[in-house]
Amino acid sequence: MSYEIATLRGDGIGPEIIDQSVKALDAALRIFPNVQMNFTYLDGGADYYARTGQVAPDNTWKEMAAADAILFGSMGHPEIRMPDGTEVQGHFIVKARKTLDLYAGIRPIKSYPGARGVDPNAEVDLVLVRESTEGLFASFGGGAQIGDDVFADMMIVTRKGTDRVSRYALELARTRRGRPSDGTQLVTCVDKANIFRSLAFFRQVFDEVATEYPDISTDHALVDSFSMLMMQHPERYDVLVTENMFGDILSDLAAALVGGLGLAPSGDIGEDHAMFQPAHGSAPDIAGQDRANPVATIVSARMMLEWLAARHDDDNLRKAADLIERSVIATMAEGQRTVDLDGDLTCSQFGDAVAATITRLGAEL
Template identity: 50%
Template sequence: MKSYRVATIAGDGIGPEVTAATLKVLTEALGASRITFEDMPGGAGHYSRTGEVLPDDTFAACRDMDAILHGAAGLPGVNYPDGTEVGNDLHLRLRFRLDLYANMRPIRLWPGVRSPLRDFDGGGIDYVVVRENTEGLYASRGAGVLLRGEMATDTLVVTRKGTERVARFAFDLAQRRKGAPRDGRARVTVCDKANILRSYAFFRAVCDEVHGDYPGVEIDYAYADAITVHMVKRPDFYDVIVAENMFGDIISDLGAATVGGMGISPSAEIGDSHALFQGAHGSAPDIAGQDAASPLATILSGAMMLHWLADRHEDADLRQAGDRVEAAVGRVLAKGDHVPRDLGGQTGCNAMAEAICRALSEEDKTK
């Protein structure tokens, strides 16, 4: 029976707390003999002490191990000379060096969680934003031009290769899912501004070409401004949304707000050979060390990691463990006895992890 090694970077702020909670839950679900978590240094705090945000040994571990689990990175005032944040650079370096081209952000309304969209309380929101992760406007990071303090420019980059592969990722994902909650149809929505910019018209055209290989999946289109309205008024229409880097970044945060916030929003950055999993939230240094953070986004990211490893290695036990973690989170939230503070409750980080572990243990006893 195969065992797995996961490079674990707890990082800054609440990162160590939510990471420890996640390791507890994943170990309960799978057992210590199947997966080993190897703690590696990195982040803004490490940079402050050593001058390195991503040490060579940490990168080597991330490259060579089976997956990467990250807590959070970033601290106030820890910036590079150009003013950009050091913390973001940790996963950005991993993203580009390991070619993690597809950012996957599930948007799901869990039982027991109250949505700001009252019409959807009790369910009806369950889609995934797939964000192209290596190109778009963010490709200009570090390469933009600031001219004599008077003018700044950044370049939007869209390539055929980059768009084809993220579009194929999105259509493959739609084939595996159950379809949109409204009508059960497998659907990929292309989010762009094809009516204004040639780069986005090209993005749409390449997605159209890829769609030709997926006759069982519908294709839909939405401009980036209009989709912000549709995600609020008819979120049940969506199944998979694929978008350029910056647009995907923005709309995935909006989606998270409709299902409870960033504290319950998992994410994965996936390439052909490597993948990084982390909660979509920041490092929240203002509540670090107070046991006040919600570990749910990181725990659900850990479940995504188990699913990715299961698909990659054809390991049914990992698939089952990931399903069990998600089901345990759902049962705990639906029961309502343990609710994290960002969702209106009073349960701390450790207690949330313990409640989910109990739900897993109780499931085992009923088998």
Template identity: 40%
Template sequence: MATLGSPHRYALGVLYGDGIGPEIVSAAVLIADAALSAAGAAPLTWQELPLGLRAIEECGEATPKATLAALAETDGWLLGPHDSASYPEPFRSELNPSGTIRKHFDLYANVRPAKAFEGGDALAPGADLVIVRENTEGFYADRNTHLGTGEFMPTPDVAIAMGIITRTACERIAREAFELASRRRKRVTIVHKANVLKLTTGLFRDVCREIARDYPDVAVDDFHIDAMTVHLVRRAREFDVVVTENMFGDILSDLAGELAGSLGTAPSLNASRDRAMAQAAHGSAPDIAGQDVANPAAMILSTAMLLEWLGTRHQDEALVRAARIVEEGVGSTLERGIRTRDMGGAAGCRAFTEAVAASIGQL
């Protein structure tokens, strides 16, 4: 792995996933290489690793232990979407590959930008916000217990879900949000439901407020989750960084992505203090896999987030510059009216990727 203060040679894992995963991840690798060259950065070493249906066929596991061990030796990785609903049993009922990786590496921060690009047909023009979502607790069954899941049925007619909120998890996600806001427009919005879930989301709100004292230059406000959906629809462009718990963040980020133009352009980064995974916010779309119609923008932009995360962590200005070049390349391509089918255009996955590469060449 790269070390601070030395000529960096970063190694990134490549997990193609299922469905459209191989198409969009390959596009992201191509664009990352082009941007790194344009930025004068050292090229990356890409390490392809098995995951998903391919891994089941080759290794007998959806997320092989060898893959996890190899990822631990990289600086970060790209994860394509998985189609775990189509896996044969018993793999279908197991924790899916994304969840397994998040849990194994404690990737507690899910950072999801929603930016309206010119030419992207946004429902909320001018929107440029980031949802910072706590990624390890809440009501989601695969994230809030050490063994088993957070759901159980005492009788066939009664189902119970545990929602776990801890001070430690609240503190670290709040700090991620305030650190990010300090580099952006210096505003954090806390989203909760403390009028009803007084103890759990009340704790989340209060701990975020406590952390805010360490960032006096960052303005803070808060809204209940139901009110926040209305505010996003009506005035998305006024928000900067939104921090919230797991389930609320999942819902709000999908809403924000559509308001900004399309889930096809909605990137995502799962991160801890020392690991990060680029992963588009959308699914594997098996119905269009292999047809060259998938939108690679979200995966490309997710990879840009990973480059920026690495560059910030290692004080590597060339990587940060490469991340900006990727975003500018995608933005320029959309401004020229080159869009994939999900955004009302006619470009295929390869054509859109080639157009972004050409835009980077012109930049």
């Protein structure tokens, strides 16, 4: 079977890390020749905006909508701004999420060999599910302004949006091994329901949906105290579900548990479309130096294979996704790591090492 992948290399380190993820995908798919992927490279990003005055051309949006999946590198540059002072990448990503209805932001946080987090001995294997079309981000590009003194943005929470993201989190928990501490399949609703009516409603809808999943344990947490508890006891958590802005902040914070954003993949998933990208930014300070850590992007590509496999019931893609994951773990366990993890490999050398491991492990299948 053949899949069309809309591919945006982006800005800064984006081209470097995307190239390594494609390298890993190519190596895995050589093991499973019944699967093909066609990568269509598209324009868009801060550099493109600086040249043209557009975040992305019309063709990019059309190709993204028509593709089987979207693979996206990092985007943006702090010195390239829109007229309202905001950065370019937000306009691209938020438009993509809203246009393609990518309502579930999936942020896995998992320990990899040789990566030192806040507590090197902590057991970390959790997934944050972020509602990605509503919440405080619903005001993006809008909001209210009165003169030069008053600016306001509004948080939007709907029953439909909360129902479907809660359902996604509960379904996801059914597929996982549970929290590291005791194997309990648990979904934690993280909110601020004690203060905001919108988030009390978020909790209410979550609880209503949870009654349909008696096999999954659930609990609640207030985002402020939870931020501390997650860092102290990550082994207590399995799947987290939360509002858009809270999810944005918590997912970056949680990456510190496993060694940083270079190890944090993500997927923006809807009913008909999905976009996969590293959780980190474009790091323009090291762009072009072959120093970036491509793990997050390679693992995001693995998430893409898993999503496509489920959508098309393609067992070869499931096997390819598993092979990439095992190869990243094996490569890092052998001490082959990038400089940010106290290794000595460049970005491209790490990509080569993972591709070689894929070929080696694939030959044993």
